[in-house]
Amino acid sequence: MTPTITAFADSPGRGRGLARDIRVRWALEEVGQPYGERLLSFDELKAPAHRAIQPFGQIPTWEEDGLVLFESGAIVLHIAGRHPGLLPGEAHARSRAICWMFAALDTVEPPIFERSLATVLERDEPWFAARLSVLDARVRQRLGELLRRLGNADWLDGDFSAGDLLMASVLARLEGSGLLGGYPNLAAYLLRGKARPAYQRAYAAQFAVFLRSRSAKDPAAN
């Protein structure tokens, strides 16, 4: 049975590939699993029908054969556990790759996400400059630590894994911030991830939704 994911009908990300369904699309493309998509408006996201599937009113979700999941990390792990290609077969290496999935989401993403949130919600507050410099320092600390571990390697631990997929998708949030410029090996790591054909297909699929949404709002834009 083909799984169905949910995504924003009208992405707030302006086509930059940051909405979290990109992670699930990317994982599905890496393993060659076709999928369907169900697009939700902001009103639909917060409506009871979607809350029954996703208690926090977010995307993406996963529906397949009676199984309903949410949380992009959980969905990527679910896909990686059922198809070869995203986790090593050897038990220790597999546990280490899963460790990088959690590191991406729980240690590297939070300060990056807080920084993004502040640039949207606190930009006009009198304290914005002071807060931003604290947030930048938190992000730089994690980038420095990640860089030291990555060194000159292509991926975090051996071959590309679901850990790299999530870490690259987290680092992508920093594009345009100028922060990655101080960490050329991390910028190259991100580009390496985004150059993968599976990422390209995932991005194209998400971008197609954005184009349709823009075209629906303003046919003259096309």
Added chain:
Amino acid sequence: MTPTITAFADSPGRGRGLARDIRVRWALEEVGQPYGERLLSFDELKAPAHRAIQPFGQIPTWEEDGLVLFESGAIVLHIAGRHPGLLPGEAHARSRAICWMFAALDTVEPPIFERSLATVLERDEPWFAARLSVLDARVRQRLGELLRRLGNADWLDGDFSAGDLLMASVLARLEGSGLLGGYPNLAAYLLRGKARPAYQRAYAAQFAVFLRSRSAKDPAAN
């Protein structure tokens, strides 16, 4: 081979059971797996020897039979995957329990952690009151959503699972904030988690470290 975890020699949590090794200790106690502990000072946490194991200079870590892991979520999942008791055997229920692990760490914990961080780092800033009210609103949103899903159930999805273990450990960060008071079913859920004998043993083990550390600094305190 007995696994070894790392923990703070001198916990900043003042014995309240919040340092993240509690999650790993709790999981180990739930499945009846003995373990050893290696305690690290703040200087040791940031030293190269520990960075080789934990690139971000944090606790807890996991060492067993040549395998090194970090990230409390990854370690709890590793334990849960190798022992009965923390994840259902049925495949769909197992995936849903893992989904709650990610929801605890990626959706519920970040605003709670940001709030804790702000109360420590921004308490004296002129903007603290304004920021705190924004942070409280973010936390309340997640608590309301979690409460709606939990309803009157004992646990989030059937029997107690690693998802409940992590969710309870995240909610414990709110004790003393007054925020849980508005969500009696969540407060009861947290108490139900903390009443488990495995949690009690885990807490006692972490608290014993705190008492030894306090006694070493001020023998008269005992």
